[in-house]
Amino acid sequence: MAVAAKSTTERDFQIVERGEDNKNGHPQFYYRTLRGTERSNNSLNRLSILSENQWNYPEPENGCGPTAMLNILVWYEKYGLIKPFNQHADNERYKRKLFVEIDRRIAAIKGIDRSQVAGISNVDIAMTMDSLVQENSNGAIRIHTETFNAPIKLQDLLNSMQNFRSGYLTVTPKDHDTGQMGIKHAVTLIRVDRAGYVTLANWGQLYRGLLKQRPDGQWFIPQDPTHMELKVHEMTRFIPFRPIAAEDR
Numbered sequence: 001m002a003v004a005a006k007s008t009t010e011r012d013f014q015i016v017e018r019g020e021d022n023k024n025g026h027p028q029f030y031y032r033t034l035r036g037t038e039r040s041n042n043s044l045n046r047l048s049i050l051s052e053n054q055w056n057y058p059e060p061e062n063g064c065g066p067t068a069m070l071n072i073l074v075w076y077e078k079y080g081l082i083k084p085f086n087q088h089a090d091n092e093r094y095k096r097k098l099f100v101e102i103d104r105r106i107a108a109i110k111g112i113d114r115s116q117v118a119g120i121s122n123v124d125i126a127m128t129m130d131s132l133v134q135e136n137s138n139g140a141i142r143i144h145t146e147t148f149n150a151p152i153k154l155q156d157l158l159n160s161m162q163n164f165r166s167g168y169l170t171v172t173p174k175d176h177d178t179g180q181m182g183i184k185h186a187v188t189l190i191r192v193d194r195a196g197y198v199t200l201a202n203w204g205q206l207y208r209g210l211l212k213q214r215p216d217g218q219w220f221i222p223q224d225p226t227h228m229e230l231k232v233h234e235m236t237r238f239i240p241f242r243p244i245a246a247e248d249r
Contacts, residue, residue: 010037013144013241016126018109029123034142036241041079041164049075049166049190053204057099064186065120066102068168069129070095071188071201072238073102081164081240082136105131122147122170122236129238144239150232151218152211157192160237167237169200171220171230184233202227 014031050071054063057070074095076082085101088094105128106120107113126145133143148156152169160167167189173182188201198220200207209222211232220230 010035010244013142013239013243014146015130015142016123016145018127029127034241034243036142036243039081039141039164039240039242041081043161043163045079046075046161046166046191048078049188049201051188051190051201051204051206052095055203057096058103062120062183063099065125065168066099066106068186068188068201069102069125069132070099072129072166072168073098073132075166076133076164076240077136079164081141082133083138085132085136102128102132125236126238133240140242141240142243144241146237146239148235148237150234151213152232152235154192154196154211156235157189157198157211158194160189160235161192164240165237167235169220169230169235170233172233173228173230176226176228181231185230187230189235200230202230 012033013036014033016029017032018029052067052070054060054067057063057067073082073085077084084094085098086094088097103113106124109124109127110120122145126143129145130143133141159165168186169189171185171187173185174180175182187207189198190201190206191199196210197208198211200220205227207220207222207224207227207230209220209224209227212219212221216231218232220232222229
């Protein structure tokens, strides 16, 4: 297994934490700033990010978020950012166990199973990613999460290609035959080039195409005519970093 290299540039990062409202005890989510250094990786390695099909996993109708997380976490493991989550030699059983663990962590944060809700929020995903990466790096790595609303700029996409940066787009698929819009859906961001071509992991396939602005918003237009057009709502980006204790500075 490759070993994740380190970056020497120190800066501020943010993690999402949960607290309680002092008045009513309801949960509150807030950002905490940590000083740290981003973890380095060869950007070409991102071409090995998986495209798992959510229909192969439990509760597939709204399983796109956990599937996108699975794609990213297996990539983190492959290139040495985190240790393996379990010891199964069978690759398919390994990924299924990891998916179930992702689901369990999300349910613990939400206080309700995914099967009982329409979807998962970015806050749920941010906290789950941070929790899993922190635990499987022996506390050495945390996840900074940020969101970009559509229309997403090409430069923001290109900036997501560095090191271990990863993420997903929140989109709405458009039905080929009826033109009707589906429900919101998460697709893993794999690669973007300077010509603007975007490669996404979606339903076990690789979607390649361009982002185009239309009167009703920003759209992903695939090169393959059998692939659905996707209306883009936002991009969520993860940046793994190593916190620096005050005594280390």
